[in-house]
Amino acid sequence: MVRDTAGARERIEQLRRELEQHNYNYYVANAPVISDREFDLMMKELERLEKEHPEWDDPLSPTHRVGSDLTKGFEQVSHKYAMLSLGNTYSVGEVDEFVRRTREALMGEEVTIVGEMKFDGTSISLLYEDGRLVRAVTRGDGEKGDVVTDNVKTIRSIPLRLSGEGWSRRFEIRGEIVLPWEAFDRLNAERAFQEEPLFANPRNAASGTLKLQNPAIVAKRGLDAYFYYLLGENLPCDTHYGNMMEARKWGFKVSDAMTRLHTIEEVDKYISHWDKARKELPVATDGLVFKVNSLRQQLNLGFTAKSPRWAIAYKFPAERALTRLRYVSFEVGRIGVVTPVANLEPVLLSGTVVKRASLHNADIIASLGIHEHDMLYVEKGGEIIPKITGVDESAREPGAPEITFVKDCPSCGTPLVRVEGEASWMCPNKYGCVPQITGRVEHFVGRRMMNIDGIGEETAEALFASGLVTNIADLYSLTMEQLTLLDRLGEKSAERILRGVADSKKVGFERVLYALSIPFVGETVAKKLARSVRSMDRLMEMSVEDLTAIDDIGPRIAESIKEYLSAPVNIEIITRLREAGVQMAMGEENDEGRSDRLAGKTIVISGVFNRHSRDEYKEMIERNGGKNSGSISKKTDFVLAGENMGPAKLEKAQKLGVPVVNEDEFLNMISE
Numbered sequence: 001m002v003r004d005t006a007g008a009r010e011r012i013e014q015l016r017r018e019l020e021q022h023n024y025n026y027y028v029a030n031a032p033v034i035s036d037r038e039f040d041l042m043m044k045e046l047e048r049l050e051k052e053h054p055e056w057d058d059p060l061s062p063t064h065r066v067g068s069d070l071t072k073g074f075e076q077v078s079h080k081y082a083m084l085s086l087g088n089t090y091s092v093g094e095v096d097e098f099v100r101r102t103r104e105a106l107m108g109e110e111v112t113i114v115g116e117m118k119f120d121g122t123s124i125s126l127l128y129e130d131g132r133l134v135r136a137v138t139r140g141d142g143e144k145g146d147v148v149t150d151n152v153k154t155i156r157s158i159p160l161r162l163s164g165e166g167w168s169r170r171f172e173i174r175g176e177i178v179l180p181w182e183a184f185d186r187l188n189a190e191r192a193f194q195e196e197p198l199f200a201n202p203r204n205a206a207s208g209t210l211k212l213q214n215p216a217i218v219a220k221r222g223l224d225a226y227f228y229y230l231l232g233e234n235l236p237c238d239t240h241y242g243n244m245m246e247a248r249k250w251g252f253k254v255s256d257a258m259t260r261l262h263t264i265e266e267v268d269k270y271i272s273h274w275d276k277a278r279k280e281l282p283v284a285t286d287g288l289v290f291k292v293n294s295l296r297q298q299l300n301l302g303f304t305a306k307s308p309r310w311a312i313a314y315k316f317p318a319e320r321a322l323t324r325l326r327y328v329s330f331e332v333g334r335i336g337v338v339t340p341v342a343n344l345e346p347v348l349l350s351g352t353v354v355k356r357a358s359l360h361n362a363d364i365i366a367s368l369g370i371h372e373h374d375m376l377y378v379e380k381g382g383e384i385i386p387k388i389t390g391v392d393e394s395a396r397e398p399g400a401p402e403i404t405f406v407k408d409c410p411s412c413g414t415p416l417v418r419v420e421g422e423a424s425w426m427c428p429n430k431y432g433c434v435p436q437i438t439g440r441v442e443h444f445v446g447r448r449m450m451n452i453d454g455i456g457e458e459t460a461e462a463l464f465a466s467g468l469v470t471n472i473a474d475l476y477s478l479t480m481e482q483l484t485l486l487d488r489l490g491e492k493s494a495e496r497i498l499r500g501v502a503d504s505k506k507v508g509f510e511r512v513l514y515a516l517s518i519p520f521v522g523e524t525v526a527k528k529l530a531r532s533v534r535s536m537d538r539l540m541e542m543s544v545e546d547l548t549a550i551d552d553i554g555p556r557i558a559e560s561i562k563e564y565l566s567a568p569v570n571i572e573i574i575t576r577l578r579e580a581g582v583q584m585a586m587g588e589e590n591d592e593g594r595s596d597r598l599a600g601k602t603i604v605i606s607g608v609f610n611r612h613s614r615d616e617y618k619e620m621i622e623r624n625g626g627k628n629s630g631s632i633s634k635k636t637d638f639v640l641a642g643e644n645m646g647p648a649k650l651e652k653a654q655k656l657g658v659p660v661v662n663e664d665e666f667l668n669m670i671s672e
């Protein structure tokens with residue numbers, strides 16, 4: 001306990017320094033030296049001391065990285081040095097030509113080239129004074145940009161105060177803010193759940209996030225940043241590479257891919273290496289950048305109006321294909337949002353056959369101007385979701401009508417309503433529109449929700465058509481006789497469904513809440529909500545005000561929950577689920593050791609173990625949301641193997657490419 005003021009001040013400074021060092025170790029060096037818990041404890045102590053001594057607040061304190069909720073527009077400032085773009089090419093030959101050209105322009109001098117990744121995010125310019133971050137500005141129009149300092153401060157890999165030495169009193173550093181694939185996938189999964197428009201690629205997601213008015217949300221999205229350009233007077237080195245290596249020592253993330261190349265052959269090799277290897281990187285890249293290393297030579301070469309003569313970007317070939325549109329379908333999701341989907345003549349695109357691509361919403365259809373049977377360009381936007389990027393109008397059939405968004409629900413005919421403030425339309429007939437009902441059943445049984453095997457789209461539709469399952473509660477009254485009467489459903493499949501239904505009664509309340517398909521209650525929100533309110537009874541009593549008092553629950557979510565829980569149909573469903581034995585409260589036993597780290601994973605245990613018994617491991621799998629299975633199949637996520645794992649099992653795992661994990665690895669997997 002620090003009592004005297006001087007001691008408190010010292011402690012605050014010490015905590016700030018140490019926490020920043022740990023941030024660096026974790027987010028930049030990828031080598032944490034303390035546990036998350038120790039980190040949290042230090043952070044809590046700092047928060048407490050800062051609260052007791054508001055007079056010593058520092059906007060660069062690590063406590064401010066969580067972002068405040070303040071909303072304000074962005075101030076604009078002029079860049080001291082314009083933010084230019086790069087000349088670019090898709091041809092290796094032109095990169096070679098660039099190297100030759102610079103050598104010639106420099107009268108045949110030796111030229112070292114720095115090869116680096118072209119990160120596909122949004123560019124940022126940071127201003128540091130006396131080793132402290134003072135301002136972060138977006139590229140804007142190249143001349144002036146938006147001040148986004150508060151948002152940038154939430155990016156843990158960006159140093160707020162520099163380490164080491166040798167930086168000039170005032171300098172700028174430029175780099176790219178990116179959203180790593182993992183964070184991008186998570187964000188889109190959440191948006192998909194809420195039937196919000198998806199981000200087409202990590203670049204759009206990164207720039208959209210950076211422009212959010214609420215730094216607290218920015219902080220949660222998981223942005224990262226790589227730096228590639230140091231600007232200012234009195235730079236530490238006379239080479240670009242040397243400066244970047246210094247910047248790395250000050251705490252900036254500089255990609256390991258950055259390297260010096262001395263010959264055209266080395267340049268070509270670098271290109272062919274990264275053309276493949278980039279697919280393993282945690283972030284999106286759209287090419288490589290080659291820069292003249294010597295700053296003197298850079299100065300000599302100078303700039304054109306738009307870009308430096310000392311650098312060139314090589315863009316990886318865009319993976320694009322041209323194919324014919326068969327038809328556009330309008331699909332209704334479980335929350336009622338109608339998504340237009342282009343159904344295409346199958347076409348091969350970067351290794352997979354593409355037959356369908358989302359057209360996202362009415363605005364996107366209109367801006368593309370698609371007509372029936374058009375030839376469309378498909379790209380792997382962000383390399384995951386195929387997207388339609390254009391139309392070959394010259395190949396249009398004469399008189400082909402333009403495709404317009406439907407006015408009524410394609411399924412039940414109810415007139416669609418526009419979602420307030422968004423480009424999407426939805427069918428308001430929540431309880432009478434078939435795809436919404438079957439969609440909710442499919443969601444309910446999903447692996448990360450109630451994990452009931454054996455009910456896919458077709459079965460859900462068949463169950464609905466037969467009148468057996470018209471809402472999720474009906475699943476719990478299914479019998480063997482009813483199921484086997486269904487077309488094409490064998491006894492084995494019926495058994496599997498019934499077993500799944502019975503097992504689902506053990507699924508924790510957090511996942512039950514997520515499984516219900518309450519609009520805007522995604523996985524993360526459900527978890528927060530369950531942990532805070534603890535039971536359905538309590539949740540049902542809460543007002544919108546009570547709900548918004550919970551961390552991360554805003555008015556939109558709160559109103560949606562209230563609306564859902566006030567509808568008599570839903571109250572009845574919940575009552576029936578409860579009577580069937582579904583968990584409607586957090587477990588009695590303490591939650592320690594419980595997690596969903598293995599949610600949706602099917603695991604096979606094999607062999608003899610040293611640290612815990614087989615049964616203990618089985619129990620651990622269940623406590624962490626996983627599922628035990630006796631035999632290895634394509635669906636197995638991994639095998640937890642002890643000593644003397646049977647050779648037949650091992651061979652099968654290898655053949656199916658199922659990973660084999662040992663005891664220690666498994667315990668690591670489920671620990672903090």
Ligand code: IVH
Nearest residue numbers: 084085086116117118119123176228289308
């Ligand atoms: S250098 C004066 N290096 O590409 C040159 N840019 O078309 C300044 N980018 O706006 C840029 N990775 O957003 C440079 N390694 C890299 C880069 C890179 C991505 C982006 C940056 C810039 C655009 C240029």
